[in-house]
Amino acid sequence: MAEIVINNLRYRYPETTRLALNGITCQIHQGEFIGVIGRNGAGKSTFSQALLGLVPNFYHGAYGGSVTIDGVNVKESSVDELCQKVGLVFQNPFNQITGSKLTVYEEIAFGLENFGVPSDEMHRRIDNAMELLDISELKNRVPYDLSGGQMQRMALAGIIVMEPEVIVMDEPTSQLDPQGSEEVFRAVRALKNQGKTIIMIEHKIEKIAAYSDCVMLLDDGKLVAMDTPKVIFSRDDLAKHGVCAPTYTQICRELNIRDRDGLFPVTLEETRALLDADMKERVSR
Ligand SMILES: Nc1ncnc2c1ncn2[C@@H]1O[C@H](COP(=O)(O)OP(=O)(O)OP(=O)(O)O)[C@@H](O)[C@H]1O
């Protein structure tokens, strides 16, 4: 059970004076999809590095507080130990792939080979990952010839064959066109359905609204709020934190269409359900 407990996490990069993370305290439960949002420079990427122990073990600097995953303090863990628990997917899949493998299959196998996983087990994991991410038919293709969406799913497969319980993604679709983005989001949903914990940093607010169980809003290194997408995107002070609400939320705010709790819908489906209910109520009056 990957329970992530973050307690008063503070961090300052070397030779800087400002805290990039300033007192973040929260808990993330197994199987949750956490969307992390906030303006440029809010501390989102630094936060993701802290989950992997890269901050402070790789970046150094001043560090305070703690991050524990399954009770293991990431600051005190080795990279080998951590990468079996947490996988990181980069913004640009080009940075994730080895560049030395001739086929997609070999590329996905790379991490496992380094861990000495027996051959049968390796093939089983790779086949499962490719099927889950819908890239089985690409297995003999050259990695660099793939589309952006295919390449990002290949990179994701290379992570999930390590069977981490937690997958951290830092803007995994920012380099992709709408189709490629959709492919990646569908793949991530399939991973969530398998019980993986997903922590995704993303500026595409509509996607975050549709996919997240819980949204973390960061600003100036601080956790402003952590709650359901509806609660977060119904806040009056989003603009102050450099974030926009999804279009549906903005329209409903304009028209004052709220649910029973006084919150605005965040997706098309929620908006439609609320309008349908409203219409039925008017007709029955
Ligand atoms: N390697 C570094 N050395 C020094 N300061 C850094 C370094 N990386 C980030 N920072 C600073 O730390 C703060 C948080 O940066 P971070 O990259 O975590 O923000 P972010 O929310 O990911 O932004 P973006 O949306 O632009 O990716 C910023 O003030 C940034 O300038």
Ligand SMILES: [Mg+2]
């Ligand atoms: Mg970033």
